[in-house]
Amino acid sequence: MENRRFVLVRRPQGRPVEADFALVDAPLQPLSEGQFRIRNRFASLDPAIRGWLDDRPSYLPPVPLGEAVRATTVGEVVESRNPDIPVGATVLGLFAIETHSTGAPGGFTQLVDPALVPSLTHYLSVLGAVGLTAWFGVCDILAPGPGDVLLVSGAAGAVGSLAGQIGRHRGARTIGIAGGPEKCRRLVERYGFAAAIDYRGKDVAALAGEIRAAAPEGVSHLFENVGGIPLDAALTALRDGARIALCGLISEYNAQEPVGARNLWQLIVHRATIRGFLVSEFLPRFSEGAAAMAALVQQGRLVFDEHVEHGLDRAFPAFMRLFDGTNDGKMILAL
Ligand SMILES: NC(=O)c1ccc[n+]([C@@H]2O[C@H](COP(=O)([O-])OP(=O)(O)OC[C@H]3O[C@@H](n4cnc5c(N)ncnc54)[C@H](OP(=O)(O)O)[C@@H]3O)[C@@H](O)[C@H]2O)c1
Known part of the structure; x- marks a missing residue:
């Protein structure tokens, strides 16, 4: 099986152009002990991604040239060598804009319950x-x-x-x-x-x-x-x-x-x-914040909007909506 990836091929100079990226198919690599494979369903397109494309000091290393563009994604585990993250589990984490990501525990990676939300996208918007x-x-x-x-x-x-x-x-x-x-x-x-x-x-x-x-x-x-x-x-x-x-x-x-x-x-x-x-910086308190947001949603006191575009070939134009102001709500790419 192949992994379809939205890859950075050139560092943008100013406003990104489509030629800074390419869609690349790569064979899936075997998993190591402790790793798991996620079939990504949705990727969060965030303004912060623009900063990760530059090679300059920041809070995360730059996306390497030739690698898929980093993004928060949510999806299902389809293969696992980690007993704590079984096949069928739903995982949220900082992975990449690609159909399949390889995960390991730690950092932002967490299991989420799809039954608690009307749409998995909510884990990238109001609850994310x-x-x-x-x-x-x-x-x-x-x-x-x-x-x-x-x-x-x-x-x-x-x-x-x-x-x-x-x-x-x-x-x-x-x-x-x-x-x-x-x-x-x-x-x-x-x-x-x-x-x-x-x-x-x-x-x-x-x-x-x-x-x-x-x-x-x-x-x-x-x-x-x-x-x-x-x-x-x-x-x-x-x-x-x-x-x-x-x-x-x-x-x-x-x-x-x-x-x-x-x-x-x-x-x-x-x-x-x-x-x-x-x-x-609030990572240790994420569950407290998510519970507070979930309560506000449940009480009908918070409205939120999501702007979902479909398909990896829409990754670039969907991302650029953030800078044109043509996104109507949280910008999300369905994979
Ligand atoms: N510190 C953190 O941890 C953290 C975490 C998440 C997000 N953020 C920051 O929060 C901000 C909003 O992010 P978001 O995800 O919620 O995106 P968003 O607001 O849903 O989308 C970006 C919006 O920014 C406005 N914009 C774009 N270019 C602009 C410009 N040149 N001048 C003025 N406004 C412009 C546009 O709205 P208009 O049509 O109104 O111009 C656009 O719709 C970003 O700066 C992002 O980096 C920070």
Whole structure:
């Protein structure tokens, strides 16, 4: 049997192009003691993958050239030399965009129960790293409450839409920034943001004016997914003692040079705190976060969207939707 893989053949320069990747068939290798083979059903397409394609210092090594692109996947065990991971089990882990992955225990790898969810995709969205990023980012790093104003950039996306809802449930007034009128309508009507701001076509001054108008009392908590203009604008609208969770900087993932923030002076003015975080730092508490998210879903207090595309040949265009803003929810590839 063959393994069909979405392989990195060239490191992207700026925005990735299709020729940076290739679909390659490779024979399945025999398993070693302790390993198991997963038939991947779904792969999570995350903005973070873009960073893993570059050869530069980061929290994970770069994807080697000639290897399948790293991604979180969920699928069934079809062969096993590990008594703890039997054939038929469902496994979630950091593997690759390929039909078959070889797993070993440790790291993020975990057994999940398909009977607990209407769709396995939920383990890649609301109950997966995306949901946990929103949960720990809002509850642990920001901890907003009544009287606070939580501003979320990338608010219509997978992490942002959940972060806004969690903040609202904690009693904060939530304001979302997203691209285009349709997404802004969704922020208010579907995700319950008190106000929505369209960032497209606006410079820092124009966007800052809209944020200050939506939050005259100042932004007390910022969940930052984007960087660039939205971050610079938000920095000018902070309340004293504001807290910023730096979750992502998607606006510069395809930039050849870092873009940076220009209004850092405002952190001094407002005695504000900025804290970068990785969801992986909360690994020992994943089950606690997943239980909290599952409870909110069960209570009907959390809505979430998934954008599923089908087939390995859709891997590239589906991935690029994240950077064009044409994903309507958590971007997932069905394999
Ligand atoms: N720290 C962590 O552990 C962690 C974990 C997961 C995710 N993240 C970060 O969280 C952020 C959101 O990830 P996600 O998985 O939820 O993706 P997502 O928000 O579902 O999709 C990406 C969205 O980003 C926006 N975007 C893309 N390019 C942009 C640009 N140049 N300027 C402004 N907005 C742009 C688009 O929305 P618009 O149409 O609104 O522009 C797009 O739909 C990313 O920065 C990601 O790296 C961090």
